[in-house]
Amino acid sequence: MPAEPFFFIQLSDPQLGAMAATGRIDASEGFAPESALFEEAVVEVNRLCPDFVVVTGDLGHNNMDATEIAEVKRIAEGITASIPIYWLPGNRDTSFDGETAKSELLKRYRDEFGPDYHAFVHKEVAFICLSSTVIYDPCSIHVTGVRTRR
Secondary structure (H helix, E strand, C coil), rough: CCCCCCEEEEECCEEECCCHHHCCCCCCCHHHHHHHHHHHHHHHHHHHHCCCEECCCCCCCCCHHHHHHHHHHHHHHHCCCCCEEEEEEHHHCCCCCCCCHHHHHHHHHHHHCCCEEEEEEECEEEECCCCCCCCCCCEEECCCEEEEEC
């Protein structure tokens, strides 16, 4: 018998602070534009009322900056309490170079958001959510099928 129908929402890259850091807006605006976009997304989540939400990083732009993370959490608290949220980090959340996860950032992420991976069954469907930042190693290369290290 097939699983009961359902839907979920994946939100990605709130990345508070990115627009100012990349020069798309004046730095004096801080992360206000990204906050407004994330707030709009929360309104839509509540309107659509999914079974759950998966938020994939990048949550903030500046490597787990306390102010950005507090704002992400403040906005996410607006999601109806009965809708579970599964958080996953992005490269901006767990690495300084955008590639390799760093233990201090991974610890800070876990302290703030919990596990950086999830496995669960919802209405007879299994979900596995992984953090690609901890399985990607930019020093590994493949040469004619042989894995080598730089």
